[in-house]
Amino acid sequence: MIEVNAPVTMSDVARAAGVSTATVSxxxxxxxxxxxxxxxxxxxxxxxxxxxxxxxxxxxRRSRTNVLGLVAHSFQSYTAEVLKGxxxxxxxxxxxxxxxxxxxxxxxxxxxxxxxxLTRLSGTLTDGCIVVTPWGEVRSRTPVVAIDPVRGxxxxxxxxxxxxxxxxxxxxxxxxxxxxxxxxxxxxxxxxAWSREEGYRAALTAAGVPVDPTLIGRGDxxxxxxxxxxxxxxxxxxxPSAIFAASDGxxxxxxxxxxxxxxxxxxxxxxxxxxxxxxxxxxQPGLTTVDQSMYQLGYEAARMLKSLVTGEWDEPSQIVxxxxxxxxxxxxxxxxxxxx
Amino acid sequence: MIEVNAPVTMSDVARAAGVSTATVSxxxxxxxxxxxxxxxxxxxxxxxxxxxxxxxxxxxRRSRTNVLGLVAHSFQSYTAEVLKGxxxxxxxxxxxxxxxxxxxxxxxxxxxxxxxxLTRLSGTLTDGCIVVTPWGEVRSRTPVVAIDPVRGxxxxxxxxxxxxxxxxxxxxxxxxxxxxxxxxxxxxxxxxAWSREEGYRAALTAAGVPVDPTLIGRGDxxxxxxxxxxxxxxxxxxxPSAIFAASDGxxxxxxxxxxxxxxxxxxxxxxxxxxxxxxxxxxQPGLTTVDQSMYQLGYEAARMLKSLVTGEWDEPSQIVxxxxxxxxxxxxxxxxxxxx
DNA sequence: ACTGCAATCGTTATCGGTTACGTTTCCAGG
DNA sequence: CCTGGAAACGTAACCGATAACGATTGCAGT
Numbered sequence: 001m002i003e004v005n006a007p008v009t010m011s012d013v014a015r016a017a018g019v020s021t022a023t024v025s026x027x028x029x030x031x032x033x034x035x036x037x038x039x040x041x042x043x044x045x046x047x048x049x050x051x052x053x054x055x056x057x058x059x060x061r062r063s064r065t066n067v068l069g070l071v072a073h074s075f076q077s078y079t080a081e082v083l084k085g086x087x088x089x090x091x092x093x094x095x096x097x098x099x100x101x102x103x104x105x106x107x108x109x110x111x112x113x114x115x116x117x118l119t120r121l122s123g124t125l126t127d128g129c130i131v132v133t134p135w136g137e138v139r140s141r142t143p144v145v146a147i148d149p150v151r152g153x154x155x156x157x158x159x160x161x162x163x164x165x166x167x168x169x170x171x172x173x174x175x176x177x178x179x180x181x182x183x184x185x186x187x188x189x190x191x192x193a194w195s196r197e198e199g200y201r202a203a204l205t206a207a208g209v210p211v212d213p214t215l216i217g218r219g220d221x222x223x224x225x226x227x228x229x230x231x232x233x234x235x236x237x238x239x240p241s242a243i244f245a246a247s248d249g250x251x252x253x254x255x256x257x258x259x260x261x262x263x264x265x266x267x268x269x270x271x272x273x274x275x276x277x278x279x280x281x282x283x284q285p286g287l288t289t290v291d292q293s294m295y296q297l298g299y300e301a302a303r304m305l306k307s308l309v310t311g312e313w314d315e316p317s318q319i320v321x322x323x324x325x326x327x328x329x330x331x332x333x334x335x336x337x338x339x340x
Numbered sequence: 341m342i343e344v345n346a347p348v349t350m351s352d353v354a355r356a357a358g359v360s361t362a363t364v365s366x367x368x369x370x371x372x373x374x375x376x377x378x379x380x381x382x383x384x385x386x387x388x389x390x391x392x393x394x395x396x397x398x399x400x401r402r403s404r405t406n407v408l409g410l411v412a413h414s415f416q417s418y419t420a421e422v423l424k425g426x427x428x429x430x431x432x433x434x435x436x437x438x439x440x441x442x443x444x445x446x447x448x449x450x451x452x453x454x455x456x457x458l459t460r461l462s463g464t465l466t467d468g469c470i471v472v473t474p475w476g477e478v479r480s481r482t483p484v485v486a487i488d489p490v491r492g493x494x495x496x497x498x499x500x501x502x503x504x505x506x507x508x509x510x511x512x513x514x515x516x517x518x519x520x521x522x523x524x525x526x527x528x529x530x531x532x533a534w535s536r537e538e539g540y541r542a543a544l545t546a547a548g549v550p551v552d553p554t555l556i557g558r559g560d561x562x563x564x565x566x567x568x569x570x571x572x573x574x575x576x577x578x579x580p581s582a583i584f585a586a587s588d589g590x591x592x593x594x595x596x597x598x599x600x601x602x603x604x605x606x607x608x609x610x611x612x613x614x615x616x617x618x619x620x621x622x623x624q625p626g627l628t629t630v631d632q633s634m635y636q637l638g639y640e641a642a643r644m645l646k647s648l649v650t651g652e653w654d655e656p657s658q659i660v661x662x663x664x665x666x667x668x669x670x671x672x673x674x675x676x677x678x679x680x
Numbered sequence: 681a682c683t684g685c686a687a688t689c690g691t692t693a694t695c696g697g698t699t700a701c702g703t704t705t706c707c708a709g710g
Numbered sequence: 711c712c713t714g715g716a717a718a719c720g721t722a723a724c725c726g727a728t729a730a731c732g733a734t735t736g737c738a739g740t
Contacts, residue, residue: 021697022699034718038719058698075423080424099440116392119347361728362692366729369728374687394725400727401727681740689734691733693729695726701723702720705717705719
């Protein structure tokens with residue numbers, strides 16, 4: 001009879017098969033040095049008891065687990081898309097995936113969360129990790145690939161061509177006739193945030209439009225951070241005719257604030273985002289944004305990590321993926337476009 | 341100097357602080373019985389060495405880990421939405437989340453994957469688990485909540501009101517004048533698939549329309565499974581004027597096949613799905629579907645699991661959530677609606 | 681000074697599995 | 711019949727942490 005609440009351990013199997021745990025281990029791992037008869041006995045006992053090796057115990061002892069890890073701070077659309085790409089890359093690869101997500105306890109995870117998670121996992125559980133939008137540099141015994149790394153990071157990473165993307169977005173607005181273009185920046189420790197701001201500045205400068213620091217709001221990619229910033233920009237006596245937000249999540253908040261303050265979009269205000277998360281196509285009006293394939297980011301990161309873990313890597317360790325502008329309905333020429 | 345590649349263990353800290361590992365453990369866990377001076381020493385050593393406790397080692401020894409698990413077979417939009425809800429419910433709860441996803445090695449995980457993952461995790465790593473769309477019954481030492489359980493399952497679960505949803509969907513088609521309505525079923529071991537088919541049959545019967553078995557295709561919720569079935573239905577001499585698919589993923593494949601075979605939707609063919617995944621709003625035409633809040637499923641499952649783990653549960657253990665019809669552009673009256 | 685009780689801290693068994701090493705078994709060759 | 715060596719298997723150390731338990735110390739009370 002099978003006892004339901006009893007966790008079946010290796011020694012249970014050993015006892016049932018009349019051998020030592022060492023022999024059971026050898027059978028389970030297909031190691032040499034066990035007679036056919038004993039193998040059959042052990043197999044039968046495993047079958048009968050429904051034994052399944054414990055990931056925890058195994059990983060504690062072994063160096064290699066064939067499990068890769070992914071740690072993320074929050075779990076929004078961005079991360080979900082990345083995950084799909086990761087899973088695709090890992091399918092039929094022999095690697096399983098463990099995702100570790102914290103519950104943001106008391107907000108106390110604010111600093112060093114990725115390091116904390118990483119050391120907890122990579123101690124033994126995983127052979128390597130992907131970190132999504134880290135807040136700082138990390139160190140680990142096992143390989144780590146960063147998606148959207150911090151500025152100045154030197155480790156393996158995958159990132160979109162944020163500079164070109166942002167430049168294109170602002171050029172789009174300039175092309176429509178906008179001259180007063182607000183910007184809501186992202187968490188400035190991230191390379192992506194920095195490049196997007198750089199692209200904003202570069203496009204303006206190239207067009208001969210001076211950069212007005214008072215039109216720049218300092219967000220942190222967290223959608224909520226954009227709300228007060230958008231309010232400040234739009235309640236000025238001379239509000240910008242367009243706002244470029246460094247992420248779609250923040251851009252959607254700008255749309256919210258605009259609606260709340262009576263701005264019609266794109267009539268009174270054009271809005272551009274960055275990321276092209278699924279929600280951006282669903283809003284009214286649809287959000288014009290810069291598409292970065294989060295799926296592709298995840299896919300490439302997983303591919304790179306796999307190679308790093310198996311030790312067969314030759315490509316450059318910092319991959320940059322292209323971006324493209326997606327024009328929807330949140331952008332139009334400004335009302336005063338006819339001004340000389 | 342900090343050695344980068346050395347995993348810092350508790351005994352390293354103990355040595356540095358001149359105490360035993362037991363004392364370090366007490367300090368780390370804030371237990372009683374350590375003098376202020378020793379605490380300071382240990383804290384300093386921890387800080388200096390950058391020590392972080394190993395999740396694996398801790399969970400092996402401890403019964404309680406404050407980590408919940410989630411296992412899923414694949415990782416599509418459905419799972420991603422569920423995950424968002426789970427994360428929301430767990431935010432600031434003190435529980436972290438570990439998601440275990442297999443790489444579907446050689447397709448050999450087909451049977452019993454959830455049991456395999458569950459025993460590997462719940463041995464020690466997690467205090468309880470959520471299983472998304474299991475393929476069979478599972479047993480575990482720790483609590484398990486199933487999202488969309490198998491038919492006849494008795495354990496804790498969260499599920500949508502699939503019967504009402506499917507009935508409403510088919511009534512919508514009947515109301516438009518359709519009489520020949522095809523159905524593409526889901527994996528029949530799941531309660532949801534069974535209820536959706538039940539709703540299909542019930543609505544037809546209630547309207548006095550006989551159920552034609554040849555109009556029913558046996559899919560398995562996997563989008564790819566719908567393609568050949570849709571082809572068969574639409575290549576008949578007398579194709580149905582509408583198809584109700586038991587999931588959006590499959591419905592989207594029906595749209596693909598319809599386009600390929602020259603059917604215009606909704607002109608020649610009406611299509612209804614089930615789930616309301618984000619993609620369904622983005623297709624041309626937008627997919628009419630039954631909305632089940634996957635977010636809510638995840639949220640409720642996590643809430644239930646939390647209560648089960650902490651032992652403070654009193655509500656019924658099988659939660660049913662409402663569904664609602666979302667009418668978009670993939671449904672219209674049939675061309676021959678005027679027939680008597 | 682001696683007892684008694686806390687407070688403090690180290691020792692050790694333990695979790696489940698892996699593996700280096702030692703021991704026994706078995707068979708072939710001398 | 712004895713020996714050598716490989717095959718088969720058990721023993722025990724170990725991975726990193728926790729907790730029951732025992733040992734030591736400090737201090738108050740008498």
